[in-house]
Amino acid sequence: MLGKTSRITVGLCLALAAHSLNAATNVVLARYTFDDSLIETGPDTFFVVEKARGRVALSNQFAYSGDRSVQLQDFANDHDFPELQGALPVQKSGKLHFHFAFMIADPSQALNIALAGPQHFGLRRDGISFWLLTENGHLAHISANTTQPLFTPQPFVWYVTDMIYDIPRGRYNLRITDGTKVLTDLKEVANAADIPGSAVSKYSFIGDLWEDVSNVNYFIDDVTLISSVSDTPPPFVAPGRRKLFIDRWQEQQRHLQRKPACLPVAAPEDFGLSLSWLKSNLSTDELRTFKQVLSGQQPPVTLPASVEAWRSGIGAWYQGCHALDDGQAQQAAAAFATARQQLPGGVLVDLAHIQTLAALRQWKDLDGELAKASGLWGEDVRYSVVVGQIGFLRGDLQVFDQWSGVDAETLPEADFIAWANAYFGAPLSTERLGVMLADPRQSPCLQRYVIAEQYFFSLLWRNLNDQALAYAQRLATHLAAVPKARALWLERSGDAAFLDGHRKAAANAYLAAVALVSYSPGALGKLSDLAHLSGDATQERNYREAVYGSLRQ
Known part of the structure; x- marks a missing residue:
């Protein structure tokens, strides 16, 4: 000192x-x-x-x-x-x-x-x-x-x-x-x-x-x-x-009115790669080189053969991103097809492919791809961002209604609840979702659930918050027998209420969501916002630190 x-x-x-x-x-x-x-x-x-x-x-x-x-x-x-x-x-x-x-x-x-x-x-x-x-x-x-x-x-x-x-x-x-x-x-x-x-x-x-x-x-x-x-x-x-949450949402809303664009890489797992494998199988210099590859560079250094294929796939993904950003959706689609072959399980690659289908207005193919990706992102907001953008890009709400047809509420309850228990009951994988899509009883449930998500986010991005609130509440009621699903839709109903200025209703929805699951960072963060707005500094801090941690001696 x-x-x-x-x-x-x-x-x-x-x-x-x-x-x-x-x-x-x-x-x-x-x-x-x-x-x-x-x-x-x-x-x-x-x-x-x-x-x-x-x-x-x-x-x-x-x-x-x-x-x-x-x-x-x-x-x-x-x-x-x-x-x-x-x-x-x-x-x-x-x-x-x-x-x-x-x-x-x-x-x-x-x-x-x-x-x-x-x-x-x-x-x-x-x-x-x-x-x-x-x-x-x-x-x-x-x-x-x-x-x-x-x-x-x-x-x-x-x-x-x-x-x-x-x-x-x-x-x-x-x-x-x-x-x-x-x-x-x-x-x-x-x-x-x-x-x-x-x-x-x-x-x-x-x-x-x-x-x-x-x-x-x-x-x-x-x-x-x-x-x-x-x-x-x-x-x-x-x-x-x-x-506050509402400020961030409005900024996100403005961002999503732009053309589709690739989202940033957060970790090797975005490309279907294992960080622990990379640490165990690459030298320190090779790891440093591969980090440059992940950031979009192509340093003139040869990596092990198994890694070179991934390197090629990552390069193709970046090429597709540049083409998509330049409005060249067909070229982007070709590059992403190459990347998907070389990076199986790369969720960020699959998401870029979905965004390209949206840019090309190929809605039928897009719906199938969204069903395959559904649930693999957990609480990662990037997936929700893209789903919201897709809902916005579909255009007029009446056209969206005609496209969406029957939603998740109209499915036979026994079939839908059985499917939801399976969907929310265990970690999802591409293989599990593939099995669901191939099952004639489960496939309609999965596809219409994806439609329900797009419909909800489409309402929010059009500032039809009262309709979004009512829709989320109906889905939460319909999924009452599946705690994780009900908690998710209760939180979404709280989002709609918050955006519509109904703070008490939003707080009640978030509290109900938190009570159903062991940890809900999204709902806790929004409860912190609401506690601030009500002047409760103690609760504001408690909720916030439950998400972000605290500095204590």
């Missing part, structure tokens, strides 16, 4: 760095000393991930300034990593100053610190722009897709980092000190992917990302992000939150 003189010196460095942004107005996007009495998690501040044995917690054992820092502790072979991830308004222009202090108990253990954009944590446009990591006992950063060593950190020494990122030019200055001397002072280095204009919307502190061999234990403090060109962030409507 530094003394007062060192802190004053660092404060002057921070002030000078902020001054060097050469902007008339600097906007503080985030500032955390972790000494406040309330440190709120949430979708627009930060969230905490403590899966497996990992730990993220406040600590008064060490602090760079004040009395507390945040401790992140990872454990090898626990198949996950701890994370503190923060959200920002999307930054597309100007300069961004990222300041933080960190201290590592054992620098030989791996950690990762990054700034990324709307395309998440991959080396691609609007993906990772700044990446700091430890590797083989050395601190390094990734610039222009290359790992570049910086220095060898010492145990239990606070290092202060100031990074100034020129977003349009894709260049940054990096300065790291130990409080007494400058250890790194880089100027005009390329961002991680060497892509100018790569936006920033989040920052992340984690342990080991891929290899799962790290036992890192490190501390962070004084996290600050300042923008020289930024719209003033929306006012905080509750601690730890800038936007």
